[in-house]
Amino acid sequence: AQSVTQLGSHVSVSEGALVLLRCNYSSSVPPYLFWYVQYPNQGLQLLLKYTSAATLVKGINGFEAEFKKSETSFHLTKPSAHMSDAAEYFCAVSDNSGGSNYKLTFGKGTLLTVNP
């Protein structure tokens, strides 16, 4: 079975500061990993994904994430926060073994607040 843990349900940063949102996963097979963002009253939008190619993945809006197998982590970072980054962020994992490759398991989400 696969699972995702997002450390910190709420992260607050100042505008211009580094953003770091943590995600650890558990999977019995090599995973696919995703970060999604959700703005108020909207659906989830894909930020970036890891599918066993480069371990450092760049996404939209200046975000990036690094897959670290030894730490079973896929933390999301952005060098400089903008006010528009305020949203809820979800980490998700899917195993690519073929048996259940139509399911994503999501973390509980991290609400990012950006202070002026």
Next chain:
Amino acid sequence: ETGVTQTPRHLVMGMTNKKSLKCEQHLGHNAMYWYKQSAKKPLELMFVYNFKEQTENNSVPSRFSPECPNSSHLFLHLHTLQPEDSALYLCASSQAGLAGGLRFGPGTRLLVL
């Protein structure tokens, strides 16, 4: 129109009503999903359809009834709901294998009175 669309965006219904949520995807994907998003809870996968065949029913109560007439359309029929069913219902689609991730619609905000 591109992407995944959902109608209605907002719905208020009584516990004895019957209503349906509609989802349509214009991406050529062959898998479609219903997720439930409640406050302070993780996203809950409800149903998965792959090439119109239901491949997942995540122990969802029978008062929720999905229908997938083709790979582009997905419905969620609702009847005799409970107030605890109030939530944001998200539809999503994907290609087989999920390497591209899920593409979500904007959701239907449901309030059961």
